[in-house]
Amino acid sequence: MSFFLMKPKIYFNSSMEKVFIESRIEKVCIITDSTIKQLKLVEMLEDILKKLKVDYFIYSDIELDPSVESIKKGIVHIVKKNPKWIVALGGGSVIDSAKSINYFLNKLERETFMIAIPTTTGTGAEVTSYAVLTDRENSLKIPLKDEFLIPDIAIITDEFTKLLPKNVIAEGGLDALTHSIEAYTSKQGNFYTRVYAGEALKLIFKNLLVMYNDVSNAESRLNMAKASCLAGISFDKSGLGINHSLAHFIGARYQIPHGKCNGIILPYIIKYNSKDLETARLYRDISKELGLPAKTIEEGVFSLIKWIEIMKEEMCISKRLRDLGIEKEEYMRLIPDIIEAAKKDICTAGNVRDIENSDFKRLIEELY
Ligand SMILES: [Fe+2]
Known part of the structure; x- marks a missing residue:
């Protein structure tokens, strides 16, 4: 139903x-x-x-x-x-x-x-x-x-976001971006959830860096408020995916702000999920909607990841967890706990691609 x-x-x-x-x-x-x-x-x-x-x-x-x-x-x-x-x-x-x-x-x-x-x-x-x-x-x-x-x-409203610091704008934007992308590709998603997620993505594409670079720009503030709201409507109905499952545990353990943790993980999750052809097509569709190069499926996936990486760099967001000063041995020892928690997380059911313990392990190692 x-x-x-x-x-x-x-x-x-x-x-x-x-x-x-x-x-x-x-x-x-x-x-x-x-x-x-x-x-x-x-x-x-x-x-x-x-x-x-x-x-x-x-x-x-x-x-x-x-x-x-x-x-x-x-x-x-x-x-x-x-x-x-x-x-x-x-x-x-x-x-x-x-x-x-x-x-x-x-x-x-x-x-x-x-x-x-x-x-x-x-x-x-x-x-x-x-x-x-x-x-x-x-x-x-x-x-x-x-x-x-x-x-x-x-x-x-844009009334209350005039004084937002840059790191909060970046973290919020990356959270909304992750919501939109996970909602767009969720296996529990449908026509309606993709419409909302797609519009959120377009608003983020046009407004996140504008707001980040100049918070006095009221139009970008209102558009990002709308994007965050649209992405919320979408993921509320579609569920999210393993990006959020991993960010919930890793973010709590290492006290990384939620949006930042999502943003660090996001490109790796897209790479992993895009090994599934249907999902790769959805990523390509997102790139097309945003006007990024997407002649082939591979090009579309590549463009989406590149866009995210460029935005992250512009907003000073780390590429990997090791850049946050997380100790390697301790992190590697924690992997079984991360897998256990991620499998139990409410968001995992929405992930487009099924995930085995061995995939999880490889992915978690890559994030470091
Ligand atoms: Fe989130």
Whole structure:
């Protein structure tokens, strides 16, 4: 049975004040983190809520790569104040935390609604049914997936990305790029998911380096916000692949930011998956859509990899894991654990090409 669920309601080019009025928001809990507070971005929201005379409070005790414990802490704190709306303002960690908190509040029969306003351009968390939590004790990522994790409303805007540092732009862009490519080729994908992923790729192609080189360019910021959102819609329905499975474990173990880890791995995964002819054709189709040389399948795959490598170089992203100062012997010893974790990861099922332990081993060695 094939279907394509559409949620949330997505506002773009819209005034936040009008969105809040139309949604009749009340008793708001703003969930954010200390960085967003320091940058005074949260004040923009506060000003609107004050003007509309809406009661609100702020919960900003959100950590980067949220742990299960921090979610529990958030729920205990927030449930006492009995909000009606959760408004998440932040990057992937903030939105994933808010989605988890909102989800469990509803399980506790507190009927809350959620608005997600992303302040980075990569995760697509504002439109997905995933939330990634971290088990610190065992250095593991725990991806939750449930339709009820999807926010009710997402607001896509360039208002909050004016001050994004270059490394965050690069990491977000590479995450959105990996989402698009894995979604486009996923064996669980379909016509609709490829349309969204294809449009996301075109936007990334035209805007990522523009935004990276000049963050004051508002058009590129909005286009990257749209790309991240489109890629999110796509991979939410198609699943991802082994790029993400490997990045979940390796990123958690060596504390590499998610998008950066994905970006380092991406060319190697394309090389591996393109040994399958059907998949290679899909990579060629992507190159064609982007206007890259793609007369033959081989040329199309080659062009796609070259484009990614050039972008990575321009954004100072390492070619291999060894460039991050990861110790070789320790990494090689870890291979069986990486394989075990990657095989169990929720994303592996979406990978286009089946993967045996021996392939995994070779691939993981190559990444180094
Ligand atoms: Fe991702």
